[in-house]
Amino acid sequence: MRWTQAFIPTMREAPADAEAPSHQLLLRAGYIRQVAAGLYAHLFLARKSLLKISQIIREEMNRIGAQEFYLPALNPAELWKETGRWDQVDVIFKFKDRNAHDLCLGITHEEEMTNIARQELHSYKQLPQIWYQIQEKFRDEPRPKSGLLRLRQFLMKDSYSFDLDEAGLDVSYQKHYDAYCRIFDRCGLKYQVAEAYSGMMGGSYSHEFMAPTDAGEDLIAVSDCGYAANLEKAQSKAPPVEDPPGEGAPEAFPTPSQKTIEQLVAFTGESPARMIKTLDYMVESKPVVILLRGDHTLSETKLAMALGTGVFRPATPEEAFALHHAHLGSLGPVNLRGVRILADSALAGRRDMMTGANQDDTHLRHVTPGRDFEAEYHDVRVVAEGDLCMRCGKPLRVVKTMELGHVFKLGRKYSEAMGARVLDETGKEVTLVMGSYGIGLERILSAAAEQNHDQDGLFLPRPIAPFEAIITAANMDDAAVREAGEKIYREAQTQAVDALFDDRPERPGVKFKDADLIGAPYRVTVGKKRLEQGMVEIFQRSTRQARPVRLEHAVGALKEELDRGC
RNA sequence: CGGGGCGUGGCGCAGUCUGGUAGCGCGCUUGCCUUGGGCGCAAGAGGUCCCCGGUUCGAAUCCGGGCGCCCCGACCA
Structure with missing residues (x-):
């Protein structure tokens, strides 16, 4: 073209x-x-x-x-x-x-x-x-x-x-x-195959093909051992936390206006990992209390799995008050009766933690799960960067990705x-x-x-680039340059190289800028000076490496480069 | 659906607060010039100022309503 x-x-x-x-x-x-x-x-x-x-x-x-x-x-x-x-x-x-x-x-x-x-x-x-x-x-x-x-x-x-x-x-x-x-x-493409959340259809199973890129909208957890999973589904071990040996009973202490974990951390000097975060949800119209480590985030997807239903929502402040007799910011699990309590598994085995006292402006310390309150333990938290891989124990990375493909075992849902x-x-x-x-x-x-660009433009992988190469005749007014360009273009066509011949009467700067922009992996540059030596240049867009080749070898050399893969 | 931003020539923007002939840069056209990184000079073309209604002698600008687009969040078979 x-x-x-x-x-x-x-x-x-x-x-x-x-x-x-x-x-x-x-x-x-x-x-x-x-x-x-x-x-x-x-x-x-x-x-x-x-x-x-x-x-x-x-x-x-x-x-x-x-x-x-x-x-x-x-x-x-x-x-x-x-x-x-x-x-x-x-x-x-x-x-x-x-x-x-x-x-x-x-x-x-x-x-x-x-x-x-x-x-x-x-x-x-x-x-x-x-x-x-x-x-x-x-x-x-x-x-x-x-x-x-x-x-x-x-x-x-x-x-x-x-x-x-x-x-x-x-x-x-x-x-x-x-x-x-x-x-x-x-x-x-660079991609990562990740285990994916497969909804509430028991036994189903799926993988997502994810391309790492900042523009993506999915987060996946990746381990060196090969484990990778969408954050909706990924599991991890929380890195261990040292709890003090203290065996004291829960003790209330005043925390005026300290409502968030962040404030409490600043107020007490304790780490958020030593705190229990209390969230109230209404599940099919009934309250459920959910407990998480202070620095962990609830995964509603995992919550749905744990509850076996997707019908839930965060409780309103009024509903929470009715349950705890305290306002948001001072909620906790101790001495709560007659309500289902669901704790994230990262709280199992912990001791001497801090949580809301169910009394405004008051928290409790020396709270030990299992002793001071009972709960069902489930994995309901979102994997955090630095959590440990369930398989190999090494830290997980959280990577931003774009979903390219999804393979899914449907089972009999539709056929049934x-x-x-x-x-x-x-x-x-x-x-x-x-x-x-x-x-x-x-x-x-x-x-x-996303994966193959710089400030000046695109350099797409050869198999999917719209053109494999662009032939840039630096100056179409120069008969020798023009004819050399034509010759290379003709030869590219004969050799089945999908090339774009920039035969526009533009200044070289414009043509180079456009060539940088449009995503062809290679550029063959025909310019007056080199041509006088019988040479043209093959320019690899991704690396910006240019090398001179003899005019008559240009397409052959280009083909070699292309076939070597880029 | 909640929060925020924007809508003026093809693109990027100023002008809106404080109403008074619609501007700038890029791009486009023509001529000259230039020719290895968006060159220079000159002359041009091109706009329902998102839409509808109102206020006013007069609205891109003020008021009311609507539409569109982007970003964050929610959502994502």
């Missing part, structure tokens, strides 16, 4: 709305333009890159025997009512057609795929099946953000596996896991609800066991941009 014929609207300045580096640079480099919140037009460069990404995905899916489908994005409500998701999922775009028939735009396609499965799969002999598509998905997100990171319409590769039993699902799941690793490897059954070899009717597996295509591009 010649730049004079390409539509690559680069911008010197990023629109003020863009904050994340990937967002700013994809706009500045002319990849995308915003249409509305969470909706972006993919221009030439974005489309080109996304087509390369989808081709990689397609190849790896096909390699595990998956079959590509293409289903409508527009779907009738009936199927979604069958599984209950019509009412349960609040991000569905719903509307009526001219006949007042309920329709929605697909957020994923479990229902539609399962519908096909139940109509067409009748025998174990037809199993296993893996069906996938690369299709638009629509979600009425409360808050779209960060350019292509959280969109209302986006491209997703979603696949669905249908097996006779769990053992079959394990195989389909593992195939996907391996395919996903190959896909993200081939896309040149929709009656997708086949006959097994004994003639018995069995419900299909399903998995579902997603990849966000725009997120691959965003993550690649």
Whole structure:
């Protein structure tokens, strides 16, 4: 492609709305333009890159025997009512057609795929099946953000596996896991596979493929031993805390206006790890007291697991007062009767701690869990940086990441609800066991941009860069330079190098700046001085290393560099 | 949905408090000049000041209502 014929609207300045580096640079480099919140037009460069990404995905899916489908994005409500998701999922775009028939735009396609499965799969002999598509998905997100990171319409590769039993699902799941690793490897991304929270569907199991980047919106805990998990699910051992040997009974002491842990730390000089934080929740309309170490944070996701229900909310100050006869800031578990008390496991075995006295402006010291109050112990805290790995005991790191893909063992949730059954070899009717597996295509591009940029622009991994190289003729008015550029461009085409020839009559500075911006991993620079020696330059964008090569070897040398991987 | 910010030419912004002919930089067009890091000179084009209503002789500016976008939080099948 010649730049004079390409539509690559680069911008010197990023629109003020863009904050994340990937967002700013994809706009500045002319990849995308915003249409509305969470909706972006993919221009030439974005489309080109996304087509390369989808081709990689397609190849790896096909390699595990998956079959590509293409289903409508527009779907009738009936199927979604069958599984209950019509009412349960609040991000569905719903509307009526001219006949007042309920329709929605697909957020994923479990229902539609399962519908096909139940109509067409009748025998174990037809199993296993893996069906996938690369299709638009629509979600009425409360808050779209960060350019292509959280969109209302986006491209997703979603696949669905249908097996006779769990053992079959394990195989389909593992195939996907391996395919996903190959896909993200081939896309040149740094990523981490993390165990993921799998909701309240017992026995389910999932992994997320996470790209470390500051623009991400998920936190994962990572250990040197290979353990990694989303913070929603991650478990850890809290580093041990030295408690004093004191065996004294709880003793009240005045703490005027000391309400927060922070204030109490300043007031008493004790560390927050020596304090018990008391939180009240209303769980299905009944109060539950939750205890945490002062420096720990409650995980509502884990709380839901521990309680076996998601129906809860923090108690109001009035509800808390009714229970403790004290205001927030002085709550504690000692002498509380007739209420369920749930303590984080990090409190087990501790002694001589400090907590609220259930009397305003008063706290208790010498409080020992198990002696001074009884509680059920559960893991309900969010892993903190520095907590110890449950497996290897080494400190965990907390890393900010972007979710690229998710593989999920669904089990029989959809097949059961929709009656997708086949006959097994004994003639018995069995419900299909399903998995579902997603990849966000725009997120691959965003993550690649986040992981491969500097102030001047992008340098995307070769397999997903819109162009593998840009040929920059420094001065198109110089006949020798122009012709050398043309020659390299022609040869690149012959050699199947996907190159952009910058043949614009611009000043060199403009062309270099644009070349730095748009994400090609290499630049071949043709300039007057070197050309007089019969030389041009191969410039690696990521390292900014330039090396001279003979004009006639330029494309060969470029190919070598490209093939070496970048 | 709660909190905050913003809306003026394609992009970045000033002007709004204190009402009086709509400005600057970049970009764009044309000509000259220049040609290895967004060069210089000159002449131009381009704006419903987010929308609706009100106040006023007069509204980008004041008042009321609405819409849109961004950020933080909540949420995220």
